[in-house]
Amino acid sequence: MDRFVGIDIGCTKMLMLAEYQGEKITKTVPTGFAVTREHLKNEIVSFIQGLPFTPSGMGVAVVGFVENENKVVFSSLSSLTGITTSDLQVGDFPVYFINDVKAATLHETSSIDPNTTSVVIVIGTGIAMGIRANGQFVNGANGWSGELGYIPIPTPEGTNRLAKLAGGIGVLEMAGTDAEDLQQRLEQGNQEAQEVILTAGKYMGIGLAIVINLLNPEKIVLGGGTLKYKGYYKAALEHAQQHALPDLWNACTIEQSKEPGFMVAQGARRFAFRS
Structure with a gap:
């Protein structure tokens, strides 16, 4: 190439x-x-x-x-x-x-057995998902499959889209600041900033559990800038395991992209x- x-x-x-x-x-x-x-x-x-x-x-x-x-x-x-x-x-x-x-998805699954059901989720400004099964993309009727950021998630404040709760723009809106300042607050151990990230990670974990329970994938690869926030990835995994069916969770490997950027x-x- x-x-x-x-x-x-x-x-x-x-x-x-x-x-x-x-x-x-x-x-x-x-x-x-x-x-x-x-x-x-x-x-x-x-x-x-x-x-x-x-x-x-x-x-x-x-x-x-x-x-x-x-x-x-x-x-x-x-x-x-x-x-x-x-x-x-x-x-x-x-x-x-x-x-x-x-x-x-094409890049991250290029070295995976084509018979594997694999999912790639990009958690950037928004949240979207690619699916490959039997070596083929799962596209849906109009090619719009994988709009994970639009799934409705109930919260104490009402139902909201996953992207608003766990995506990059949603995180910054909840924190009331920009990405650079939020990173600095997290490094300084600011409790309010940590709560924002843990809450966002929790909702992302619920989204991951939904994917696992629906698709039973063998592998999920995560990428996107939102993963850089300290505590986000860990919270997402903890809540994904909590809400996923045990057998399906055990059958699935979740990892971050080696080249997320x-x-x-x-x-x-x-x-x-x-x-």
Whole structure:
């Protein structure tokens, strides 16, 4: 895959990734909900021009629903809705679109027995899930399977979506601060900050238990920036075990991605290589 490029376009940043002679070449730029297609393309052009090789293909992973590998039908980044691969064509090499969580799933399950039922969950700004069984993605009727962040969770304050309770934006809203300040508070042992993270981890654990009880997967891989908060992962595992059926819990291995920051971009590269 040396001459293939992976692009991960998310709600807060775009990561561009290539590899050359065993070394990663990366560039990260901010995005945000107001980012334009022109800005994205200009940044990609700049990255491609700086590479020491001519790419053989480029995979672009996006937050949203992708159709036929060449069009984004809908995205929470409004500038991506309706975009086609021709809009991001930056050379003579082919460009392919893939959903970001499916890209992560493709990468994380590439070395797993294809007969294994595997789940990849990205806990970033929101929460989404990819499923592979018998070597195939589980897509659903309209390709929207895996919207784990939208499952309703009862709380003392009323029913809310899992993403609001355990996703990155939800955590920051509950903490009333930004990610950097929250990290500092956690390092300082701030009790209120710790309570926010433990509560969010608890609800994520309930979400994991739902996945385990419904799908009986052999493996779950977790990624995403929300896992960096101290205490979150541990709380999630504790509550997942508490709410999952014992036999199903014992049959499932849960682990964090070894490359959480690159799992989506690496999956996009792999998708372009395989296409």
